[in-house]
Amino acid sequence: MEACVRGMCDKNVSPMLKEINRSSRKMSCNLNEDRISGLPDVILIHILSLLPSKDAANTIFIKRFYELWPFIHTLNFDQCMFQGHYCAYCGRASQASCPDYDERFLNFIRHVLLLNKSLNIGKFCLKFHFSLSHSFRQREAGRIDTSQYDFLRSEKRMANEICTWIRFALIMIMDQSMDFILSGCPMLEQLKLWFCYVQRRVILVNSTLKTLVLGIRRCQTLIHVSCPTLLSLEISGYVDVLDIANVPSIAEVSVNRNLIFDYSEYKDYQEMRILLQTITGVKSLKLSSWFGLVFSSWQLTNLPSPTFSCKTLHLQLDFVKWHLPGILNLLKHCPCLENLIIKITSYFVPTCQKTLSWSWSHPYKFDADEYWNMVDTPVQCLTQHLKTVEIAGLVMEKQVIQFLEYLLGHSMVLKKMKILAKKEIYGTNGPKYDKAHEYEERLMKAPKASAYAAVFLY
Known part of the structure; x- marks a missing residue:
């Protein structure tokens, strides 16, 4: 009986072992099969883009990837991952008399960027040791050490090359x-x-x-x-x-053209008028200092300005006296204005009269101290709508105070004027705190066209 059972087991086990051996040989063949090379190019490029750029570039030695790695869309250069790099040495080198970057690493970056064929770079990351220590030391010393010429040239060359790499990364x-x-x-x-x-x-x-x-x-x-469906637009x-x-649904617009206004040449700024006319229906409008001067030029030269239906007007000004006509022009062309918000970031009194004398503005010279006294026509928003005024920054200047006095004296429905001012006035001999206190007193005692107007100083 025992012999029969053993014999039966041997007969059943033998075919099973043969099947296991066949499956093992088949699995071994499958493990040796190169399935990655059979993937589409776009998937392989994506896989390569997930690798550090150094590893992706090394696939040049693999036949299937030879023509793919230049198309990677993620460029990640890390000097600490570069073969043979020693971070501790670079830390000491920054204090020594030699530039602290690895030339081999830089050559690698140049090689990859020159061969890259990707239409869009999704990510560009650069980490390596570099400083301008020699250039800074030369500048602080105020002299050139001839022994440092080579290092200075190297630093300047590297700084320029980094700028080139950044421009490459911009999409x-x-x-x-x-x-x-x-x-x-x-x-x-x-x-x-x-x-x-x-x-x-x-x-x-x-x-x-x-x-x-x-x-x-x-x-x-x-x-x-x-x-x-656009509700808010911010452009600069x-x-x-x-x-x-x-x-048609636009409600808030902020426009900032951060360029230097050209006083030396007259322009009609027709393209700006066309742009502003497309947003005249907004409820809230924010303009930069440059636009304040454009509205001044239109006011002084009797050119038409766009009329806005906004209820809130924000102005950010690098204040000069030539902003005064522009402020008046804007008030005239915002007939429904209820809230006026002004931030004065700087205050400038031109010292070079020769420059202005040769400019287009020369025929339109006016006495800034008397400007608001010369306004002889009522402004609709002041007589009917303006309820709140908020002004912040460098407020304690004579021409700014005169403008606020004009607002208090002509805003017939004004309820609140909120002033967040820097208390000091900087003159040639330092801060003039007494003058600031004098201006505060002037504002508190200024005549008010509205019986409900209250002035709050912070």
């Missing part, structure tokens, strides 16, 4: 890429594009967008904006390239 916005963004986000409500460098015409057409922020650094063509930089249309 140029093109019409096609923006189409992909907008079409791929059918529920998009907020879009922020900062540091825009535009080479081709960009069309922003969206039926769900509510908030748009555009910071335009350089542009060679127009940016067309058409968003019927080269705003004159904007073509805004179909924004």
Whole structure:
């Protein structure tokens, strides 16, 4: 009986062992099979992009990846991961008499950037040891040490090259890429594009967008904006390239053209008038100092200005006396204005009269101290609507105080004037606190056209 059982088991086990052996041989063959090489190029490129750039570049020695690694869209350069790099040495080198960067690592970066063929760089990360210690020491000493020429040249060369790498990393916005963004986000409500460098015409057409922020650094063509649901728009930089249309719901607009106003040449700023006319229906409008001077030029030269229906006006001013006509012009063309908010970030009194004497503004010279006394026509928003005034910053200056006195004397429905002022006035011999106290007293005692007007000083 025992022999029979053993015999039966042997007969059953033998085919089973053979099947196991066949499965093992098959699995061994599957393990040796190269399935990765069979993947589509786009998937392999994505996989390579997840690797450190050093490892991705090393796949050049693998036949399947030889032509793929230049298309990686993530560039991650870390000197600490570079073979043979010693971080502790670089820490000491920054205090020694030699530049503290690894030339082999730099050559690797140059090689990868030159061969990169990706249309869009999703991420650019650079970590390596570099300082301008020699250049700073030379500048502090105020002299050139001839023994340091080689190090100074190396530092300058590296600083310039880093700028080149950063420019490489910047993505140029093109019409096609923006189409992909907008079409791929059918529920998009907020879009922020900062540091825009535009080479081709960009069309922003969206039926769900509510908030748009555009910071335009350089542009060679127009940016067309058409968003019927847009509520808030913030634009800065080269705003004159904007073509805004179909924004009937727009409620808040902030426009900042942070350039130096040219006093030496007269311009009619026609493109600015066209831009502003597209946003005349907003409820809240914020303008930079540059626009205040543009409205001054229109006021002084009797050119038409856009009329706004806004109830709130924000002005941020680097104050000069030439802002006075612009402020008056804006008040005239905001007939429904209820809230006026001004922030004075600096106060400038031109010392170079020769420059202004040769400028277009020369025929329009006026006495700033008497300017508000010369305004002989009523301003609609002051007589009917203006209820609150808030002014902050460098308020305690004579011309600013005179403007506030004008507002108090002509705003017939004014309820509150809130002043958040720096108390000191900086003269040639330092702060003049007594003068600031004098201006406070003037404002508190100034005649008020509204019996309900209250002045609050903080």
